Amino acid sequence: MDIDLALLELGIILVLLGFAGGIARRVGIPAIPLYLLVGLVLGVGGFLPIDDAAEFIEVGSELGVILLLLGLGMEFSPDEFMSSLKRHRSSGIVDAVLSATPGAAAGFILGMGWQGALVLAGITWISSSGIIARMLTDLGRLGNRETPAILSVLVIEDIAMAVYLPVTAVLLVGGEWWLALIGAAVALLAVALALLASRTVGNRLTRILGRAGREQVVIRTVGVAVLVASLAELIHVSSAVGAFLVGLSLNGSTATKIAELIAPLRDLFAAMFFVGFTLAIDPATLWPILPAALILALFGIGSKYLVGRYAARVEGASRAGQTRAGTALIARGEFSIVIAGLAVVSMPELPISPLASAYVLLLAVIGPVLARYSGQNSRMSSLRSRLRRPGKAT
Amino acid sequence: MIVVLASPAPVHHDGRMDISETLLPGVGLRYELTTTNGDHIGLVVARHGEVTLLCYSEDDPDVSFTVARMTREESEAVADLLGAPRLAERFADLSREVPGLMAAQIEITAESPFAGRTVADTRARTLTGVSIVAVFTEGKVLVSPDPDTLLPVHATLVVMGSEDGINALQKRIAG
Numbered sequence: 001m002d003i004d005l006a007l008l009e010l011g012i013i014l015v016l017l018g019f020a021g022g023i024a025r026r027v028g029i030p031a032i033p034l035y036l037l038v039g040l041v042l043g044v045g046g047f048l049p050i051d052d053a054a055e056f057i058e059v060g061s062e063l064g065v066i067l068l069l070l071g072l073g074m075e076f077s078p079d080e081f082m083s084s085l086k087r088h089r090s091s092g093i094v095d096a097v098l099s100a101t102p103g104a105a106a107g108f109i110l111g112m113g114w115q116g117a118l119v120l121a122g123i124t125w126i127s128s129s130g131i132i133a134r135m136l137t138d139l140g141r142l143g144n145r146e147t148p149a150i151l152s153v154l155v156i157e158d159i160a161m162a163v164y165l166p167v168t169a170v171l172l173v174g175g176e177w178w179l180a181l182i183g184a185a186v187a188l189l190a191v192a193l194a195l196l197a198s199r200t201v202g203n204r205l206t207r208i209l210g211r212a213g214r215e216q217v218v219i220r221t222v223g224v225a226v227l228v229a230s231l232a233e234l235i236h237v238s239s240a241v242g243a244f245l246v247g248l249s250l251n252g253s254t255a256t257k258i259a260e261l262i263a264p265l266r267d268l269f270a271a272m273f274f275v276g277f278t279l280a281i282d283p284a285t286l287w288p289i290l291p292a293a294l295i296l297a298l299f300g301i302g303s304k305y306l307v308g309r310y311a312a313r314v315e316g317a318s319r320a321g322q323t324r325a326g327t328a329l330i331a332r333g334e335f336s337i338v339i340a341g342l343a344v345v346s347m348p349e350l351p352i353s354p355l356a357s358a359y360v361l362l363l364a365v366i367g368p369v370l371a372r373y374s375g376q377n378s379r380m381s382s383l384r385s386r387l388r389r390p391g392k393a394t
Numbered sequence: 395m396i397v398v399l400a401s402p403a404p405v406h407h408d409g410r411m412d413i414s415e416t417l418l419p420g421v422g423l424r425y426e427l428t429t430t431n432g433d434h435i436g437l438v439v440a441r442h443g444e445v446t447l448l449c450y451s452e453d454d455p456d457v458s459f460t461v462a463r464m465t466r467e468e469s470e471a472v473a474d475l476l477g478a479p480r481l482a483e484r485f486a487d488l489s490r491e492v493p494g495l496m497a498a499q500i501e502i503t504a505e506s507p508f509a510g511r512t513v514a515d516t517r518a519r520t521l522t523g524v525s526i527v528a529v530f531t532e533g534k535v536l537v538s539p540d541p542d543t544l545l546p547v548h549a550t551l552v553v554m555g556s557e558d559g560i561n562a563l564q565k566r567i568a569g
Binding site (some may be wrong): 041075076080083133140141147152155260317320375 | 416417418419420421424426436438441442446448450452454455456457459460
């Protein structure tokens with residue numbers, strides 16, 4: 001590795017990511033699909049092969065996953081989960097069945113075996129809570145009746161993923177089914193312990209991590225998260241789950257403060273994770289898988305649409321609200337890529353990562369666009385700008 | 395600790411208004427109420443403290459329109475503004491319950507001899523028997539002010555006492 005060249009490559013990648021983020025903002029779509037595109041354009045089979053920075057990006061990607069899941073864990077609140085589960089248990093089950101089935105079916109139809117089917121099921125199942133929560137805020141829909149239904153489904157998916165990830169990780173490294181069962185049990189137990197600990201040990205951990213200057217807070221929290229994540233990886237429970245558990249055990253307003261401090265770091269390394277994922281993909285391998293990705297995307301839209309309608313009906317929303325909830329849930333993003341990342345190591349011969357990238361590229365763009373045009377665009381900004389400049393045509 | 399419910403459930407505030415509270419998992423809390431005039435309004439208080447003020451559409455009660463988004467600091471300033479007159483109103487309610495007790499607001503004008511002086515300087519209690527129970531200055535409310543609290547120009551005093559006492563104090567403060 002040549003340090004100068006590594007920095008040059010890294011600089012080019014980050015500048016392109018910056019441009020991509022700006023374009024996404026202007027067009028009004030999430031940045032994730034454009035980050036993925038940058039990775040496709042560069043890297044293997046692209047315009048600029050990335051050699052010297054590859055190692056750093058690989059480690060950076062792992063950090064990205066850890067920080068994403070750490071953040072998710074910190075945002076999570078047991079009270080919110082329990083009340084979501086109470087009201088939307090059926091929505092969660094409908095979601096799991098309807099959304100995972102297309103992926104599982106595609107895995108078998110494409111001849112990827114049960115392992116491939118398992119991974120694809122996860123990819124089509126888990127929506128992007130990051131994209132969707134941001135989108136609901138931007139579209140001014142937090143006040144709508146269907147919104148608690150959408151958010152409840154996302155919270156239930158978060159915990160479902162904490163169980164799904166270690167089970168899949170164990171099964172993919174060739175573990176016996178009973179090992180996977182133990183993995184699942186360990187994960188569930190760990191989630192329960194982390195939640196329990198968040199009331200006792202977590203308070204102390206939160207104090208230790210949070211009571212310091214800003215830089216110490218960031219260093220300590222990331223340090224603990226990376227350490228626990230690496231230990232989780234050692235016992236094949238997936239580093240992502242380890243980081244999620246650390247996030248879960250932090251609580252209260254200090255956790256909110258820590259989350260705010262870590263956010264910029266998370267955004268940087270998460271971007272590196274997305275770009276790193278597609279850097280390794282040769283765009284030439286994307287074309288043969290594109291028809292499959294398109295069909296899968298159609299099912300991905302249809303299934304989430306039905307799930308959203310169902311959940312919104314539980315919440316008592318009108319038909320229009322049900323439609324808005326249905327389209328809001330379509331966006332897939334970070335978690336589909338995290339899950340696809342599991343398969344890269346254990347099943348490199350299967351075209352799962354190009355399929356997952358194409359799927360996320362499609363749905364991370366189509367989802368928010370459909371959501372925007374499925375209902376009112378209720379920011380009163382247009383009205384306000386008219387009020388501010390009377391008589392001026394816009 | 396606020397009791398959190400997954401569905402809109404009426405929570406009684408002040409025993410009069412129905413404000414429903416809804417949990418928004420991962421985002422925060424939403425409060426909704428319908429005013430006497432029939433306006434259906436809502437507030438989303440995000441975890442990080444940002445507040446979104448909403449109003450609901452008349453033709454579709456499921457749809458909300460964002461009126462304004464406020465940072466934590468802005469929402470606190472607005473809360474202070476809304477809190478000040480309501481405080482005076484509560485004193486008014488109290489005075490209705492005690493016969494002979496009255497509440498009033500007295501502004502410190504630029505001409506007042508007490509502009510820039512302290513609460514103790516007015517000698518309100520000694521001379522008129524009236525108590526100064528709160529001072530509003532620039533959107534801030536100070537309840538039970540100390541004797542050495544400063545009274546800047548345009549501050550408003552909330553006072554309680556007998557009708558005669560309040561009239562006397564008004565004259566004294568007007569100068």
